[in-house]
Amino acid sequence: MAEFYKLHNQVKHYEWGSPDFIPRLLGVAGDGSPWAELWMSSRSGSSSLVSLPDGEVSLRELIAGDPVRYLGEKTAERYDALPFLFKLIAAEKPLSIQAHPNLAQAREGYERENRAQLPHDAPNRSYRDSNHKPEIICALTPFTVMCGFRSPSEIQRLFSVFLTAPTLVREGLHPLLQALEIPAPALALRNFLDALFGLSLPVRQALTEFILSAQGAGGEWELMREFARQYPDDPAITAPLYLNVFHLEPGEAIFLKAGVPHSYIHGFGVELMANSDNVLRGGLTPNILTFPN
Numbered sequence: 001m002a003e004f005y006k007l008h009n010q011v012k013h014y015e016w017g018s019p020d021f022i023p024r025l026l027g028v029a030g031d032g033s034p035w036a037e038l039w040m041s042s043r044s045g046s047s048s049l050v051s052l053p054d055g056e057v058s059l060r061e062l063i064a065g066d067p068v069r070y071l072g073e074k075t076a077e078r079y080d081a082l083p084f085l086f087k088l089i090a091a092e093k094p095l096s097i098q099a100h101p102n103l104a105q106a107r108e109g110y111e112r113e114n115r116a117q118l119p120h121d122a123p124n125r126s127y128r129d130s131n132h133k134p135e136i137i138c139a140l141t142p143f144t145v146m147c148g149f150r151s152p153s154e155i156q157r158l159f160s161v162f163l164t165a166p167t168l169v170r171e172g173l174h175p176l177l178q179a180l181e182i183p184a185p186a187l188a189l190r191n192f193l194d195a196l197f198g199l200s201l202p203v204r205q206a207l208t209e210f211i212l213s214a215q216g217a218g219g220e221w222e223l224m225r226e227f228a229r230q231y232p233d234d235p236a237i238t239a240p241l242y243l244n245v246f247h248l249e250p251g252e253a254i255f256l257k258a259g260v261p262h263s264y265i266h267g268f269g270v271e272l273m274a275n276s277d278n279v280l281r282g283g284l285t286p287n288i289l290t291f292p293n
Contacts, residue, residue: 143267172203236283
């Protein structure tokens with residue numbers, strides 16, 4: 001006979017979270033703080049608690065005590081814990097642009113950062129485990145997300161809007177446009193990003209000022225102005241011109257495989273992923289790292 005136990009799950013109060021979406025779904029009063037994510041998981045340090053007749057125990061400990069019973073024989077043979085992480089995610093403000101490694105990259109990166117003796121909770125640590133992190137998000141409300149690169153030709157066309165910018169911006173962005181002319185798309189995008197994140201501080205400042213003062217219309221400009229206000233001088237405020245922008249309706253979903261840059265902008269959804277917390281950041285964040293190869 002099947003057994004059902006109630007879970008008590010951890011809430012992550014990241015600053016970009018919404019104070020309303022998750023409390024409203026749970027039928028509890030919000031406290032004014034950002035409720036960004038609710039994790040249903042057996043991850044160490046973030047495990048859900050299971051209500052048993054004789055008290056509470058962490059889901060991680062419960063599974064470890066009898067993996068076959070709680071995971072099934074095949075899953076228990078392959079994994080040592082729940083093999084997925086299930087989340088509610090509530091974005092009031094944009095998340096950083098990020099990508100996740102494949103399995104080989106995760107293992108190599110995790111071992112490399114261990115050799116460097118980086119603490120697991122260090123802010124400059126990217127690999128907190130050795131697992132990959134494919135994920136899918138399904139919208140519960142209208143949900144805006146950036147996901148995947150536009151083609152080099154489309155990026156070049158959209159960046160032509162800066163031809164009317166001050167000389168410092170035009171000349172600063174010239175190497176980016178040159179990179180996009182490379183015939184091999186992957187190399188063009190890599191060189192484009194190298195040039196983008198290599199912009200000098202004066203060019204970044206002038207770019208921010210231009211985006212905030214220009215009268216550009218359309219959804220991309222609205223997003224760029226929003227980013228420029230929140231992340232001034234970050235070159236990734238131009239991301240709506242080089243990443244695809246999607247507006248999901250409730251019930252629509254996006255699957256994100258390894259290496260795909262993405263950012264959740266606003267909305268409430270459910271997210272399912274492999275049991276990992278590996279994140280490589282690429283803009284709209286104080287710590288700009290690189291995408292996986």
